[in-house]
Amino acid sequence: MEATRVIVFQFSHCSREHRIILGHLTYSASKLWNVANYAVQNRKISVNQLEKRLKDNFWYKNLHSQSAQAVLQKLQIAWKNFFDGHTKKPKYQPKTGIFL
Numbered sequence: 001m002e003a004t005r006v007i008v009f010q011f012s013h014c015s016r017e018h019r020i021i022l023g024h025l026t027y028s029a030s031k032l033w034n035v036a037n038y039a040v041q042n043r044k045i046s047v048n049q050l051e052k053r054l055k056d057n058f059w060y061k062n063l064h065s066q067s068a069q070a071v072l073q074k075l076q077i078a079w080k081n082f083f084d085g086h087t088k089k090p091k092y093q094p095k096t097g098i099f100l
Helices: 016-042 047-054 058-062 065-083
Strands: none
Touching: 016 047, 016 058, 016 065, 047 065
16 A cells, blocks of 8 residues: 655745745746656657656756656656546646646
């Protein structure tokens, strides 16, 4: 059995500096998701090849490697669920770009 953890984080308890940093990181994660999702949809790149192709991407480099890999793994799971018939096609993240 697989366990899922949910972390609830309140930004109101953070300093202004921490909110800015978290905002930049979540924005970069949402843009990486959109770039990767576009590559899968329009360029017909397999999800497994994404990490190799996106290593030089600005949004990939803007995140820590573990965070960038987690975003791509989450996208891979979303596409797998779509092809298995469990969910709808993965959507793009909003332009405001908070990726949680």
